Amino acid sequence: MLLLEIRGKSIHRASFLKKEKNRKIEELENELKRITKTDKEQTSELFLEKREELEQMRAKVLEGVLIRAKARWIGQGEKTTRYFCNLENRHFASKRMTSLIKDNGVEIEDNEEITKEVKNFYEHLYKSRQEITEEVNLEHRLKDETPRLSNEEASAIEGPITYREATNVLKKMRNNKSPGSSGFTVEFFKFFWKDINPFFINSINYSFQTGTLPISLREGLITCIPKPGKSKK
Structure with a gap:
């Protein structure tokens, strides 16, 4: 429920920022058009300043698209093209299961x-x-020589999860991963760990006490990974 609340607030905030950013970009474009009418050579200090500001904002928008698309070659000199703007939609379409061929050949x-x-x-x-x-x-x-835990060691790893245990595991997790269907990345949990760790650890220990996991942890997401030269069916 906490993650759902955070997601809702984040979407609302992101929507507001996106509108503000688009409004600012539109204002800069109109300002550049106005300046161009009086500065045919496009060399005035004001024109260069506005153009640089516009380029920085467009680069920021592209950076967001690249991050959401998990494009690992973000720093390899790719240019802003229509391809990047449609990258996420294309990836989604390529992973959809629109049809399957069963073992008996029926599609x-x-x-x-x-x-x-x-x-x-x-x-x-x-x-x-x-x-x-x-x-x-x-x-x-x-075999007899196989190392065994002592009774004290076995007892130490039983029972509720502690803050130290959860923190150590989180620190070892790789970035740029989403551990779960919520879409929240490892970086999110690391950055806000000091704020959300009590809720997170309490939820884990509640499952330990009741012997059941929440529905969100009993789900599985199956994603198609198309192989080159092989049918997606």
Whole structure:
């Protein structure tokens, strides 16, 4: 619920800033057009100042598009083109499952049928792995010289999650990742950790006490990763 509240406030704030930025860009463009009428050579100090300000704002907009699109080659000299402006939409379209071909060769396009087929595939996949795991006798494979935890060490890693444990794990997480379906990145949690850590740790320990995870942590997102030269179906 906290993340939902933060998301709502962030969207509202971002929308306001975007409108203000677009208004400022439009004002600068109109100002440059007005100056151009009197400064045909476009060399006046005011023109150069306004043009530089406009270029900086456009670069900031492009930077936002690149970050949202997770473009790793942000600093490799790419230019501002229509391609970048449509990058996110193109990526979304390429990952959509519009149709699938079943094992019997029948092609399905209905969303419910596609969802059912994907569900059946992963149920069979993980069931196969589970059967293999159940056949392994761990006690037989563990030898006497295998290091074992003492009773004190075993007790120390049981029980509620502490602030220190959660903080150490967060510090080791890689940036530019979104650990969950909420879309919040690792950088977000690191930056606001001092503000949100009590809520975060309490929610984890509540799940520990009740023995159940919230719905958001029991969901899975399946994303298509198109392979070159292979059908997405």
